Amino acid sequence: MFGKPPTVRSLVCGGFRTMALCEDGSVWRWGTNSSRGKPERIPGLETKIIVKISCGLYECLALTETGEVFHWTNTDAYGDSDPLPLEGAQGASFYDVVSGKFGSAAITTTGEVWTWKTTPFGAMASVPTPVKSELQGKFCRELVCGDVHTTALVTDSTTGAAGVCAWGGNSFKQLGVQGVASASESEPQVIIDLQGVEISLLRCGAYHNVAILGPWMGGTRFTLVAALREALRTGILADMSFSVTGLKEEKKWNVHRAVMFTRCKKLSANAEVKAAILNGTEDQFVLSGLEGKGITADHVDSVLEYIYTDRCPMTQ
Numbered sequence: 001m002f003g004k005p006p007t008v009r010s011l012v013c014g015g016f017r018t019m020a021l022c023e024d025g026s027v028w029r030w031g032t033n034s035s036r037g038k039p040e041r042i043p044g045l046e047t048k049i050i051v052k053i054s055c056g057l058y059e060c061l062a063l064t065e066t067g068e069v070f071h072w073t074n075t076d077a078y079g080d081s082d083p084l085p086l087e088g089a090q091g092a093s094f095y096d097v098v099s100g101k102f103g104s105a106a107i108t109t110t111g112e113v114w115t116w117k118t119t120p121f122g123a124m125a126s127v128p129t130p131v132k133s134e135l136q137g138k139f140c141r142e143l144v145c146g147d148v149h150t151t152a153l154v155t156d157s158t159t160g161a162a163g164v165c166a167w168g169g170n171s172f173k174q175l176g177v178q179g180v181a182s183a184s185e186s187e188p189q190v191i192i193d194l195q196g197v198e199i200s201l202l203r204c205g206a207y208h209n210v211a212i213l214g215p216w217m218g219g220t221r222f223t224l225v226a227a228l229r230e231a232l233r234t235g236i237l238a239d240m241s242f243s244v245t246g247l248k249e250e251k252k253w254n255v256h257r258a259v260m261f262t263r264c265k266k267l268s269a270n271a272e273v274k275a276a277i278l279n280g281t282e283d284q285f286v287l288s289g290l291e292g293k294g295i296t297a298d299h300v301d302s303v304l305e306y307i308y309t310d311r312c313p314m315t316q
Helices: 224-234 257-263 265-269 271-279 297-309
Strands: 008-013 017-022 027-031 050-055 059-064 069-073 094-099 103-108 113-117 138-145 149-156 162-169 184-190 199-204 209-213 240-244 252-255 284-287
Touching: 008 050, 017 050, 050 094, 050 224, 059 094, 059 103, 094 138, 103 138, 138 199, 149 199, 162 199, 224 297, 252 257, 252 297, 257 297
Parallel strands: 240 284
Antiparallel strands: 008 017, 017 027, 050 059, 059 069, 094 103, 103 113, 138 149, 149 162, 162 184, 199 209, 240 252
16 A cells, blocks of 8 residues: 555544554545545655644644644645645744644643634634633643644643643533533633543543543653653753764753663763762763764764664664
8 A cells, every 4th residue: 555664653534534644754644535545645744754643624734853833734625735834833842733623733842832723625714822821831731622622631830730721612511611601712711620630641522521540641642652752852851961072063962861861871880970860960961082983963863862762763
């Protein structure tokens, strides 16, 4: 079907299309018999490494490893458009995207939620806008969309307390908020019964929500390997950094103390460095002694990816 088939990482289904995200970062699509029955690679994304895809009724989304969002139409009657960068979100870096029936949403690397509306033609009906009010001061960990409502799993940035907020259509009481009888709520509403409750997984149907209680482990959006790769590439929650002398280009790598200590034998075997990592006495390191050995930033990137994921992209 794919020729030499790439390894499929995830599948998503929308109103008229099915999409596959492969381990090499490529994205494929196929749809109804009247339009497209065999998978084809989506044009315009060949130079991008995609880490997440989402497919709503009218709009498809793709998230790159660098935090860019691309979107395009997903309709049978009007066909597919080519992927375009998300308008109005220049400067923002995202780490998750979700699509609903008439709108989509994304989470930035700082935990902020952005939303926008779409039309039945797959076009954007509003400019992406950060969601404030009840989400102010909260870090969004997971986001799901129903037909006309959105639900967010959040953490209070000050207290660390978990919570769930919902907004949008409420004709079937899908927001789950006590005392709210309106047909819709434009601002996020706190679900009181779930305040302080740890939720490991949040999912959304057309007009309902479900949650599994327990410690949050990143949901099932990613495997652990993909989640660690995402943490490395975005630098989210990184607590130490290092640079390498002798490279042609200057670069600083933001990494995670616990991962580096656990995975890197040289660091854990060196008593001085080990103490610095454990005690937090050093937040920055400079690695020297590699001058003249032909080491590039790409080599360092590959070593770090191996440390985080057990995979070396330069050998694949």
